[in-house]
Amino acid sequence: MSVMTVKNLTMTYKVPVRPAGLKASLQSLFKRQYRYVKAVEHISFTIGEGEVVGFLGPNGAGKTTTLKMLSGILHSSDGEAKVLGHIPWLREISYLKQIAFIRGSRPMSVPGELTVKDALLFQKKLYDVTDFDYRRNAAELVDMLDLESLLPRQVRALSLGEKMRSGLACSLLYRPKVLFLDEPTLGLDVTAVNAIRKFLKLYSSHTRATILLTSHYMADVEALCGRIILINKGELHYDGRLSALYDAMTPYKHLHISFTDTNGFLWEDIGDVIHSEDHSITLRIPKERITAVTNRILSSFSVHDLLVVEPPLEDVMEQIFSEGSIHK
Numbered sequence: 001m002s003v004m005t006v007k008n009l010t011m012t013y014k015v016p017v018r019p020a021g022l023k024a025s026l027q028s029l030f031k032r033q034y035r036y037v038k039a040v041e042h043i044s045f046t047i048g049e050g051e052v053v054g055f056l057g058p059n060g061a062g063k064t065t066t067l068k069m070l071s072g073i074l075h076s077s078d079g080e081a082k083v084l085g086h087i088p089w090l091r092e093i094s095y096l097k098q099i100a101f102i103r104g105s106r107p108m109s110v111p112g113e114l115t116v117k118d119a120l121l122f123q124k125k126l127y128d129v130t131d132f133d134y135r136r137n138a139a140e141l142v143d144m145l146d147l148e149s150l151l152p153r154q155v156r157a158l159s160l161g162e163k164m165r166s167g168l169a170c171s172l173l174y175r176p177k178v179l180f181l182d183e184p185t186l187g188l189d190v191t192a193v194n195a196i197r198k199f200l201k202l203y204s205s206h207t208r209a210t211i212l213l214t215s216h217y218m219a220d221v222e223a224l225c226g227r228i229i230l231i232n233k234g235e236l237h238y239d240g241r242l243s244a245l246y247d248a249m250t251p252y253k254h255l256h257i258s259f260t261d262t263n264g265f266l267w268e269d270i271g272d273v274i275h276s277e278d279h280s281i282t283l284r285i286p287k288e289r290i291t292a293v294t295n296r297i298l299s300s301f302s303v304h305d306l307l308v309v310e311p312p313l314e315d316v317m318e319q320i321f322s323e324g325s326i327h328k
């Protein structure tokens with residue numbers, strides 16, 4: 001069942017131009033000039049119930065603007081969107097109670113004096129969560145996000161990772177059906193990043209929530225999203241499985257080999273050397289030659305370890321956005 005349908009969604013910001021100099025500034029008070037910034041241009045996609053979709057693109061691609069439209073913060077300039085049967089920017093209460101827009105740059109929006117427990121109770125009131133649902137949902141979230149020891153702590157004294165975990169609990173207390181996650185792991189350390197990823201995976205499988213997620217960390221995307229939508233300069237470039245994107249973009253794989261001695265083996269004969277250290281090397285090999293190359297290496301010298309992997313998603317993204325298109 002489709003939860004989100006977006007058709008030709010477009011957003012153009014109208015930005016006042018402030019000329020330099022006092023005279024020109026004064027004149028602009030009476031005769032304003034504007035420039036127009038095309039942030040999102042005619043993008044269309046459909047997302048089904050329970051899907052976790054990575055919404056990716058370089059800086060300024062239009063990701064946050066799209067999420068703001070879909071969560072009802074911004075009115076589109078043109079095009080249509082329906083989420084859970086609602087037009088987001090009409091901001092109907094019944095819609096807002098079913099979605100959450102969570103931003104890594106602003107993990108909690110309650111006054112810093114409140115404790116985490118107060119923040120949860122505040123959210124309960126705001127979203128009319130029944131006592132029964134509060135007890136059940138809060139207990140589950142506190143457990144999944146390991147929040148017990150944070151409940152009596154003031155929000156202002158939390159670390160960034162603790163704020164993100166607490167912010168997620170507040171945003172999910174009313175069990176939203178659709179989550180818009182904008183850079184949920186922004187600025188977090190490795191432990192906090194892993195905790196958030198693990199939680200999101202668990203939460204999405206447990207509740208069947210539909211998630212649209214932006215992140216500059218490709219590991220987030222690889223861990224959570226089977227499908228990705230790519231945009232660049234406001235336009236949609238790709239919508240499909242992550243694995244199909246690899247197939248379309250990378251006719252090669254990476255081969256990591258560790259060894260003690262290679263008996264003078266010439267790597268350049270079999271592939272491009274990506275990285276090399278004393279006793280290990282990474283090669284880029286065309287996919288159709290992987291078996292032959294592996295056999296040749298194994299029969300030429302003693303190998304400690306040999307690993308065949310897809311190239312890093314970061315490299316694939318860089319390739320797409322520098323070339324401006326996707327090979328089909």
Ligand SMILES: Nc1ncnc2c1ncn2[C@@H]1O[C@H](COP(=O)(O)OP(=O)(O)OP(=O)(O)O)[C@@H](O)[C@H]1O
Binds near residue numbers: 015038057058062065
């Ligand atoms: N309030 C605004 N007024 C004018 N222009 C804006 C406004 N917000 C965003 N823009 C512009 O719209 C374009 C898309 O911005 P947006 O923040 O949606 O991109 P993004 O993909 O989320 O980028 P990032 O990855 O850097 O967060 C950019 O050119 C940006 O400068």
